Amino acid sequence: MTDTAKPPTDSPRIEGKEPIFRSIDDPDMKWQKVRRQKNEDGSEGSVQEKWLAFSADPQYLSLYAVYTPGMVVRRHGHFCPHVVYVIEGGAWFADRWCPAGTHVELPFGAAFGPIVAGDEGCVMLEVMMGDPRSWGDQPERFEQALAAQGAEVLPDVPLDYPDWLQDLRSHWAGSGGAPVENPLVPGREPTFRSLDDPELKWQKCRRQRNRDGSEGTVMEKWFAFSPDPQYLSVHAVYSPGMVVRRHGHFSPHIVYIMEGGAWFGEHWCPKGSHIELPFGAAFGPIVAGDEGATMFEVMMGDPRSWGDQPELFEAALAKQGAEPLPDEPVEYPPWLEDLRTHWLHANS
Numbered sequence: 001m002t003d004t005a006k007p008p009t010d011s012p013r014i015e016g017k018e019p020i021f022r023s024i025d026d027p028d029m030k031w032q033k034v035r036r037q038k039n040e041d042g043s044e045g046s047v048q049e050k051w052l053a054f055s056a057d058p059q060y061l062s063l064y065a066v067y068t069p070g071m072v073v074r075r076h077g078h079f080c081p082h083v084v085y086v087i088e089g090g091a092w093f094a095d096r097w098c099p100a101g102t103h104v105e106l107p108f109g110a111a112f113g114p115i116v117a118g119d120e121g122c123v124m125l126e127v128m129m130g131d132p133r134s135w136g137d138q139p140e141r142f143e144q145a146l147a148a149q150g151a152e153v154l155p156d157v158p159l160d161y162p163d164w165l166q167d168l169r170s171h172w173a174g175s176g177g178a179p180v181e182n183p184l185v186p187g188r189e190p191t192f193r194s195l196d197d198p199e200l201k202w203q204k205c206r207r208q209r210n211r212d213g214s215e216g217t218v219m220e221k222w223f224a225f226s227p228d229p230q231y232l233s234v235h236a237v238y239s240p241g242m243v244v245r246r247h248g249h250f251s252p253h254i255v256y257i258m259e260g261g262a263w264f265g266e267h268w269c270p271k272g273s274h275i276e277l278p279f280g281a282a283f284g285p286i287v288a289g290d291e292g293a294t295m296f297e298v299m300m301g302d303p304r305s306w307g308d309q310p311e312l313f314e315a316a317l318a319k320q321g322a323e324p325l326p327d328e329p330v331e332y333p334p335w336l337e338d339l340r341t342h343w344l345h346a347n348s
Contacts, residue, residue: 012250012306014280019264022052024064024272032159034169035073040150045071053254053276056164060300061132062254062274065124067091067117070149074142075113079179080130082106083224083233085296087258088123092116093190094141101195103223103233109185111137114145125256127298129231133165135183136172193223195235203330205236205340206244211321216242225303227335232303236295238262238288241320245313246284251301253277259294263287265312282308285316304336307343 022029035047045068053062059080067073067089075094083105090099093112098104106112108130136142146153156169193200206218216239224233230251238244238260246265254276261270264283269275277283279301307313317324327340 012248012280013282013308014278017278017281019278019281019283020053020276021264021267021269022274022276024050024052024274030160033157034159035071036154036157037072037146038152038154039070044154045069045151047071047073052256052274054162055252055276055278056162058252058300059130059132060252060254061126061128062256062276062298063126064256064274065126067115067122067124069117069119069121070151071115071117071121072142072145072149072151073113073115074136075111075138076134076136077106077109077111077183078128078130078132078134079108079183080128080132081108081226081229081231082126082128082132083231083298085125085223085233085235086122087125087296089120090118091122091124092118093192096192098192103193103195103235105191105193105224105226105233107185107188107190107226109183110188110190111135111184112190114142116145116149125296127233127254127300129229129298129300131165131179133168133179134171135168137184139172191224195221201331204328205330206242207325207328208243208317209323209325210241215325216240216322218242218244225333227333230301230303232297232299234295234297234299236297238286238293238295240288240290240292241322242286242288242292243313243316243320243322243324244284244286245307246282246309247305247307248277248280248282249299249301249303249305250279251299251303252279253300253303254298256296257293258296260291261289262293262295263289282306285313287316287320302336304339305342306339310343 031048037045050064086102203220208216221235257273
């Protein structure tokens, strides 16, 4: 494992790298109908996705998925680690019910499902940290789940895959033509967590004194924190007016605004906004709006941050009439050192 006693690099900034802002409502964000079935009543069920970030190097995919009620998806895994956050409705992952607020971590080599959407359907945020394509597992369980719903699989319709990926929606583990012929790793299993789980502790990551004397905060719950490969999946809550320095991370970083909104520099990001921050880019300062902001975030590598242009942070604080307060300890794993005070080119 790499030495974490100091930042991975003193100068992570890469000229020309910038954040990419998208919205779920952008007219150029096309719906992809990735799965279809004929329901018992003759109607069509589907999984439709919007691909908010699809990167070739490094490979990753961030998407917004909508399952119609009763939609069945085969038991499957991906050719990379995968995280899922249920934000509306709910679904069965095999025998486990996952309502809104459920986070599922699927390591490379593990499979989950069949997935069966509940009576209200299901909306999920998903990030695949590598080759995003899937491989099917235990087809007999898929057939059983379809039979229980009285549903029938319909042929796949074409997707707008990038030219560097081949469609593998019909691929099953053990057959040829995939990056790994049999990716299933014995003993690998999905990890299910809920925002309400008592063992998921709130981490107070940032603090400030507001103009009225109250304390502003960024509070986070860390759903998945992996050392190998490194990644972090986070539910973050910004109090109204909270200011966070302009910064980047030592890895690619995805942010989705679930509630409220925030300014990222001069860019207003309401609910439904998606921000892709490549490694080498910075965004902010971030200033939460009057309702605060709730975000789902995934860092695809070393999740720690580096600060950029401290004068912009000072200006944003002054505009809010706020004053930064000292950081409180957070429960970093032993293989990472806290870098919340690290600034670009600063000595560690």
